[in-house]
Amino acid sequence: MNASRKLTLAAAALALTVGGGLAVSSASAEPAAASRSLVTTTAWAKVAANGQILGGQGITGINKFGIGRYNIGTAAGLNGCALLGTINTNGGNDPGPGSSSILVGQVNGNTLFIRTATPSAAGSAAVDSDRPFSITVVCP
Structure with a gap:
């Protein structure tokens, strides 16, 4: 040796x-x-029910194209990223009532699709409804 x-x-x-x-x-x-692989938040946004961006980073624009439906453009690519969303109250201005839900999906390389809903609401807007929300994109 x-x-x-x-x-x-x-x-x-x-x-x-x-x-x-x-x-x-x-x-x-x-x-x-x-x-170790590092992860970073590449984009985030806080959005009012009418589609106005109240704050954010890495967002290039938003298109509200229906009741509870939004497309959000991001500056960075989304492939392989975690897409997170939550319904907000925006300081008590939440239209309510009942429970709420959010769907966040990838349309293409730089566009998110957001759908907000109030499943327990009564009337013709029983599913899709304009809701304030926040999204976060976390990438490796």
């Missing part, structure tokens, strides 16, 4: 004895670096 290999084994034994850890490959005596 050569001197370099003995030194590497001694260092590993010492590290384990004192409760540490040392990763060593057969090609090098250097500790192995941990690899």
Whole structure:
């Protein structure tokens, strides 16, 4: 056994004895670096029920094209990203009543489709309804 290999084994034994850890490959005596993928929020928006953007980042525009239906353009691509959405109250101006839901989907590389609804509302707007919402796009 050569001197370099003995030194590497001694260092590993010492590290384990004192409760540490040392990763060593057969090609090098250097500790192995941990690899982690970083995620970032690439876009977010807070949107009023009428489609007005109240705040956001990475958003290029919004198109409200029906009751409870919106398309939102993003500056960055959406492939492989997590798409998150929630209904807001916007300081108590939520039209209510009952429970609410939001659907967030990808239309193409840079466009989100949002559908908001009030499933328990009465009348002809029993499903689709204009609701204030927030969306977040998180990408690797």
